[in-house]
Amino acid sequence: MKRTSFGRTFGAGLSAAAIAALMLTACGSDNNAPASSSPDASGSGGAAADCGGKNSVTAEGSTAQQNAIAVFNQVWSQKCAGKNLSYNPTGSGAGREQFVAGNVDFAGSDSAIKDEQAAQAAQRCGGNPAWNLPLVFGPVAMAYNIDGVDGLVLNGDTLAKIFQGQIQNWNDPAIAALNEGKSLPDQAITPIFRSDSSGTTDNFQKYLQAAAPQSWTKEAGSEFQGGAGEGAQKSAGVVQAVQATPGSIGYVEKGFADQAGVPYAQIDNGSGPVELTDESAGKAINSAKFAAEGNDLALDLNSLYGTQEAGAYPLVLATYEIVCSAGYAPETAAAVKSFLTVAANDGQGGLSAAGYVPLPDQFKQRLLASIDAIGSTA
Structure with a gap:
């Protein structure tokens, strides 16, 4: 997939701290998102986060989710002192390539990994399939x-x-x-x-x-x-x-x-x-069907864009985090799960102000189940 530029402009309201964190951890971006009021990055969850695993996680890919990732990273560092995600917004195709090569812990992508590239990803994951986890939606x-x-x-x-x-x-x-x-x-x-x-x-x-x-x-x-x-x-x-x-x-x-x-x-x-x-937009997300059963949550886009549910706005972009279902080193698996869990829970509070759609509860529960199922090598 060609490098996309739409995500450099997706978010519309990041806090100064979130932008600063992103600029420190990412390179090669020409973010031209408009300025707006700061989101409440504290999120809505009150339970203590699971902060296990290594302190530094790496990811690369979709510019569409760049500003959401900055919100998530800010919240993760607040919930789990010393934790940081270094996200390089080089585009979805580059992110998938770097993930397959084993150069980053997970990839951000505005399309699911599939076909030959999915087979390559499975090799990188120690013979285990890669999962597509739709975490960020923007109307x-x-x-x-x-x-x-x-x-x-x-x-x-x-x-x-x-x-x-x-x-x-x-x-x-x-x-x-x-x-x-x-x-x-x-x-x-x-x-x-x-x-x-x-x-x-x-x-x-x-x-x-x-x-x-x-x-x-x-x-x-x-x-x-x-x-x-x-x-x-x-x-x-x-x-x-x-x-x-x-x-x-x-x-x-x-x-x-x-x-x-x-x-x-x-x-x-x-x-x-x-x-x-x-x-x-949340109604449309909830109406979307998954392409298959199990913990790989690649979406059937026809069910999203073709929804006729009353009150559902259908034109919503879905972007994924592509992760190893298993095969990570234990410290990596724990950290990836920690980041994604915080993002899906506490990180949702800042998304609306940043131009994204918070995950509806029904969809979020399915996503959290898949995140919890991420394994590691013995």
Whole structure:
């Protein structure tokens, strides 16, 4: 997978301490996340954390989860004095490669490890499979610039046709049917897409494949395939382009839209319009199915992006921590489990302010069971 740049802009509200910790432990990042108020990094859990294992853990990969990792690291160091995660946000593909090579303790990735690379990972893990643990979720907003239109409603079908150039005007009958009672202008639509290689683009196109399989005739991938509109570099560029272009619409991380004060559309998933909130994104996460039984929690993305559950906002990015199910040295296994457990419990308190979605309880319990099952060599 190509190196993604969307995660450098995913979080929208880290504390100064969290950013400082990340900058001390990570290299090669060009984080351009907007500034915001500090999250409550203390989290919500009150129980004492299991702080076993070595003090320093290493990880590399997804830039999408970079700012969430900073929040988790801050909380872990508070709960477990002397503990620190060194996370290098070089992109998902690089993270998986470094994990397979045994150069880091786990990888962050915006896609599950699979096929030949999964077989290589099993060799690295002493003959044991690697597990995909979805720990960080972030919603994507459909930001728009239409004067006088509040509460715009769109669905997968209209979005697919807009970003392929088949719907070109805001008063198109298909859009009007979703927005009864609203006065839509006779105005050209300008789709704004990411011109750089982007995991946001990949997941947006995967959403269109799942939600509008008859209308979206293109493929997914880190490069935009739709063929309509104007490109902009990185998430900050998408927001700026939407702000500067009347009649435009673009896909961008919620934190950026909020920071810029740009409105974003509700999505009708087939059960009525849904506003983007932590609660509605959490409902989509809870509706997601896993690709298989057991402790490997790779997601069936069609079940996430194609959900029709009432009140579920479907356009949510999932990123994984890729770990050895067994085969770690005991000190490493204990430390990896400690970090991930704190992240899934106490670390959730700071995520909303940083532009992510806290894990819903039902999903979190399944995740914690897998984390607890991580083993080690004798």
